[in-house]
Amino acid sequence: MSITRKGCLVEQTEREFVNREKCIELFKHAIENTRQTTYRVQVYYGVSGVGKSRLISELQKVIEEYNLTDQHLPIDWASINLNTETLMEKGTFLVTLKKEFQKKYRVKFHFFEIAHSIYWQKSHPEIPLQKDNYSLFQELGISMLDISDPASSSIISLILKNIYRASKEFKKFWNSQKEEIRKLAEKDPTYIEENLHLYWARDFWNHLQYTSKPAVIFVDTYEAL
Known part of the structure; x- marks a missing residue:
């Protein structure tokens, strides 16, 4: 409404x-x-x-x-101001908002982070991924050198190689979503980019269902998005 x-x-x-x-x-x-x-x-x-x-x-x-x-019941909330040219790009906007919820409430964005990293590798092969943007890779001990190594065939293979380090929560997530993620990895970057907001919302919805907490997102200068 x-x-x-x-x-x-x-x-x-x-x-x-x-x-x-x-x-x-x-x-x-x-x-x-x-x-x-x-x-x-x-x-x-x-x-x-x-x-x-x-x-x-x-x-x-x-x-x-x-x-x-x-x-x-406490409300989870975050705020973002789009009065910055770089934030007008969808991926940057979503990553920035994700990082605020992670910092304040430790929200897990597993699906979004995997989808975004796959999208970034496909659309910007000349620009390395930024480790700070992916808490999942930090959790699994995956370095940016691992990701940029030509011997590493894909994000998925790196996750499988290091999944023994993952939490029980992530292993449960992976077992339930791995087939869909494999299909996602075969999509072209344009398709993934167009759906980044859905992957973000999917993770955030799961967080809300798990915690039973409401949430508020402030978007200043939202018409710039």
């Missing part, structure tokens, strides 16, 4: 954080009803300079206060 509200933002000439009570109350109502089966999107819009980014900062404080209340 999409909730769009006009009148939440003051006139362009005003800079102080005022007249936002309606916006904040709408947001509070949304997070208090996160148990609904459908997702909820709130859009706060206005011309540049009216305080949308500042409003996001205030809404983040609302979540932190909400999380401190014992009777509530």
